[in-house]
Amino acid sequence: MRGRPMDGGASSDTTASALSTTERVDGVLGDFFAEGKRRASLLGARYVDLWNVLERNSIGGKRFRPRMVVAAYEGLGGRDEDACAAVGAAFELLHTALIVHDDVIDRDFSRRGIPNVSGSYRDTATTAGFSTPAAEHRGMSAGVIAGDLALTGASRLLLAVTCEADVRARLLDVLDDAIFASAGGELLDVELSLAPEMPTVAEILEMERAKTAVYSFEAPLMAGAILAGADDAVVDALEAFGREVGIAYQIVDDLLGVYGVEEETGKTTLGDLREGKRTVLIAHAATTDEWFAIRPFIGKADLTREEAEHVRGRLDSCGSRALAERLIDEHAGRALAVLDSEVISNDLRDVLRPIVDTVLERTR
Amino acid sequence: MRGRPMDGGASSDTTASALSTTERVDGVLGDFFAEGKRRASLLGARYVDLWNVLERNSIGGKRFRPRMVVAAYEGLGGRDEDACAAVGAAFELLHTALIVHDDVIDRDFSRRGIPNVSGSYRDTATTAGFSTPAAEHRGMSAGVIAGDLALTGASRLLLAVTCEADVRARLLDVLDDAIFASAGGELLDVELSLAPEMPTVAEILEMERAKTAVYSFEAPLMAGAILAGADDAVVDALEAFGREVGIAYQIVDDLLGVYGVEEETGKTTLGDLREGKRTVLIAHAATTDEWFAIRPFIGKADLTREEAEHVRGRLDSCGSRALAERLIDEHAGRALAVLDSEVISNDLRDVLRPIVDTVLERTR
Numbered sequence: 001m002r003g004r005p006m007d008g009g010a011s012s013d014t015t016a017s018a019l020s021t022t023e024r025v026d027g028v029l030g031d032f033f034a035e036g037k038r039r040a041s042l043l044g045a046r047y048v049d050l051w052n053v054l055e056r057n058s059i060g061g062k063r064f065r066p067r068m069v070v071a072a073y074e075g076l077g078g079r080d081e082d083a084c085a086a087v088g089a090a091f092e093l094l095h096t097a098l099i100v101h102d103d104v105i106d107r108d109f110s111r112r113g114i115p116n117v118s119g120s121y122r123d124t125a126t127t128a129g130f131s132t133p134a135a136e137h138r139g140m141s142a143g144v145i146a147g148d149l150a151l152t153g154a155s156r157l158l159l160a161v162t163c164e165a166d167v168r169a170r171l172l173d174v175l176d177d178a179i180f181a182s183a184g185g186e187l188l189d190v191e192l193s194l195a196p197e198m199p200t201v202a203e204i205l206e207m208e209r210a211k212t213a214v215y216s217f218e219a220p221l222m223a224g225a226i227l228a229g230a231d232d233a234v235v236d237a238l239e240a241f242g243r244e245v246g247i248a249y250q251i252v253d254d255l256l257g258v259y260g261v262e263e264e265t266g267k268t269t270l271g272d273l274r275e276g277k278r279t280v281l282i283a284h285a286a287t288t289d290e291w292f293a294i295r296p297f298i299g300k301a302d303l304t305r306e307e308a309e310h311v312r313g314r315l316d317s318c319g320s321r322a323l324a325e326r327l328i329d330e331h332a333g334r335a336l337a338v339l340d341s342e343v344i345s346n347d348l349r350d351v352l353r354p355i356v357d358t359v360l361e362r363t364r
Numbered sequence: 365m366r367g368r369p370m371d372g373g374a375s376s377d378t379t380a381s382a383l384s385t386t387e388r389v390d391g392v393l394g395d396f397f398a399e400g401k402r403r404a405s406l407l408g409a410r411y412v413d414l415w416n417v418l419e420r421n422s423i424g425g426k427r428f429r430p431r432m433v434v435a436a437y438e439g440l441g442g443r444d445e446d447a448c449a450a451v452g453a454a455f456e457l458l459h460t461a462l463i464v465h466d467d468v469i470d471r472d473f474s475r476r477g478i479p480n481v482s483g484s485y486r487d488t489a490t491t492a493g494f495s496t497p498a499a500e501h502r503g504m505s506a507g508v509i510a511g512d513l514a515l516t517g518a519s520r521l522l523l524a525v526t527c528e529a530d531v532r533a534r535l536l537d538v539l540d541d542a543i544f545a546s547a548g549g550e551l552l553d554v555e556l557s558l559a560p561e562m563p564t565v566a567e568i569l570e571m572e573r574a575k576t577a578v579y580s581f582e583a584p585l586m587a588g589a590i591l592a593g594a595d596d597a598v599v600d601a602l603e604a605f606g607r608e609v610g611i612a613y614q615i616v617d618d619l620l621g622v623y624g625v626e627e628e629t630g631k632t633t634l635g636d637l638r639e640g641k642r643t644v645l646i647a648h649a650a651t652t653d654e655w656f657a658i659r660p661f662i663g664k665a666d667l668t669r670e671e672a673e674h675v676r677g678r679l680d681s682c683g684s685r686a687l688a689e690r691l692i693d694e695h696a697g698r699a700l701a702v703l704d705s706e707v708i709s710n711d712l713r714d715v716l717r718p719i720v721d722t723v724l725e726r727t728r
């Protein structure tokens with residue numbers, strides 16, 4: 001199964017005021033965690049510890065989803081930066097919730113080399129002398145609980161946004177749709193990874209869209225537009241734009257997982273192959289004549305760098321890499337086509353186009 | 365660790381109109397699940413399956429928490445039965461979310477002898493030929509996801525209640541407080557079960573209150589009062605009443621786990637002892653001179669009926685059972701004392717007193 005992408009991987013700012021927005025978002029989240037710790041202290045130091053660990057797992061990200069909210073909001077002339085930051089913080093906290101539970105499901109104890117919630121709780125138990133199974137169980141338990149708190153917190157942050165009641169209701173609908181899609185995508189990911197037959201490229205794309213693209217692109221862009229009071233036609237256009245650029249992003253992620261430069265992505269390019277992750281590349285390769293030469297190395301836990309290089313060569317020659325690149329261009333092209341719609345103003349186009357560029361730049 | 369109580373164990377109705385309220389609550393939940401399945405179908409049959417399994421884990425309960433909402437609401441003269449049922453349904457769905465995640469944390473695959481969400485997903489994987497670890501992992505993954513959906517659903521149901529905006533905001537605060545307390549109680553349960561030293565009786569009671577009593581008694585009673593437009597003094601009194609009766613209920617649960625009549629409770633009276641569950645009984649016994657004769661049997665996975673009978677005798681003679689019974693009487697007495705407050709009307713007292721009676725009757 002795959003990790004949620006973009007927890008720190010996005011590169012440049014998408015809007016001129018992104019820095020101050022990041023600070024505002026950090027401020028909203030800082031207040032949220034301070035209040036959480038204050039309430040937790042009534043139940044004792046152990047609960048405060050969990051809030052501290054959850055907070056550490058939330059800070060330090062590139063605030064990718066808040067920047068989507070800001071791009072749409074400011075591109076549509078929104079002026080209430082505090083409200084915008086609160087909506088952005090809600091999506092950031094949703095991201096935290098989803099990666100914490102995703103790591104529980106994947107039995108991962110670290111993310112980008114740093115212990116996650118489960119890893120922190122496992123490690124302190126290990127240090128205290130507990131057996132590995134007991135320590136890991138403690139870690140997973142803390143992860144389930146912490147994810148629940150972040151998930152609930154995302155709704156609470158949206159409820160507290162200063163705006164018209166009907167706007168808030170629509171924002172809550174968008175958040176609910178995002179959670180609904182992510183849960184379905186996570187389930188599909190679990191099921192596709194267990195299926196005896198290899199999923200199709202279309203199934204992989206549908207799973208990736210539901211699991212990550214909806215809450216990372218579509219929903220925050222729609223939320224920014226709704227907060228700015230945009231017409232339904234604009235909100236719909238942003239949904240379509242977010243869908244296409246989000247799918248492109250996921251395929252880029254699949255490509256970088258095998259072909260990336262480790263110094264740039266911060267991830268090993270052996271991980272996906274060793275894990276046997278079912279990506280667009282692998283789903284396509286399985287339909288080609290060269291699969292016999294690739295298959296033995298997919299999911300090989302001790303795959304060497306030489307074997308990985310062999311697999312890369314085969315994924316090239318059988319056309320899987322070219323297919324992935326073509327799909328990225330197709331979806332990026334459709335995203336750009338949405339921007340040509342007459343309902344998209346020049347200002348909005350100017351803040352959205354760099355998002356596509358950023359996604360494409362990752363592969364170049 | 366302990367299971368959430370009252371998932372089917374409560375006995376008689378607490379209000380005259382409880383039957384029709386249960387039907388109304390079932391109707392709200394039925395609509396919720398129908399809508400969930402409709403939306404899930406857009407992502408495919410696998411996601412609809414998860415919603416079906418989640419629904420099966422939600423139906424069939426005694427709707428204990430909705431009946432708390434109804435008792436407070438109708439005792440205070442509330443007349444909007446649909447709004448009341450919607451609030452009750454929200455707390456029922458919260459209950460589903462918490463037990464599904466509690467079972468994931470406890471690695472339980474059944475509840476009251478019936479496969480839970482994790483058990484259903486494990487069992488179909490086992491039937492399909494997967495290894496036990498792979499099947500159990502699938503089960504746990506589905507449990508994490510399904511619990512997230514139910515948790516989100518609880519908020520959504522409250523958001524949809526037809527009432528004044530400020531009333532809805534207060535209801536959402538009560539729900540948030542309940543989730544916050546439950547998460548903290550669940551964490552305490554995990555931590556106390558791992559602690560090298562035996563927790564004190566006070567620590568056990570604090571954990572049991574936070575984990576279960578708040579969301580099962582305090583919060584639904586407060587929500588019913590808030591929906592009925594009650595004064596703050598009444599809401600506060602119901603919180604105090606719910607706290608005391610809820611703690612009494614938890615101690616009864618600890619007693620029944622060892623001394624219950626299996627035909628009545630539906631639970632084996634060996635389970636708590638075999639599991640080594642840290643209850644009020646055990647926490648007290650550990651402070652007595654007879655602990656040396658009890659300790660070897662606590663957490664003994666193959667404890668026999670004869671050994672359990674020996675433990676019961678020792679828990680009697682060392683005073684643990686008497687302490688638990690005294691604590692039950694104390695907390696029930698405090699709950700009844702709250703009902704003597706001048707802010708509690710005769711009508712409200714008449715619907716609340718039977719709740720205390722029901723709790724006490726379980727031990728007699």
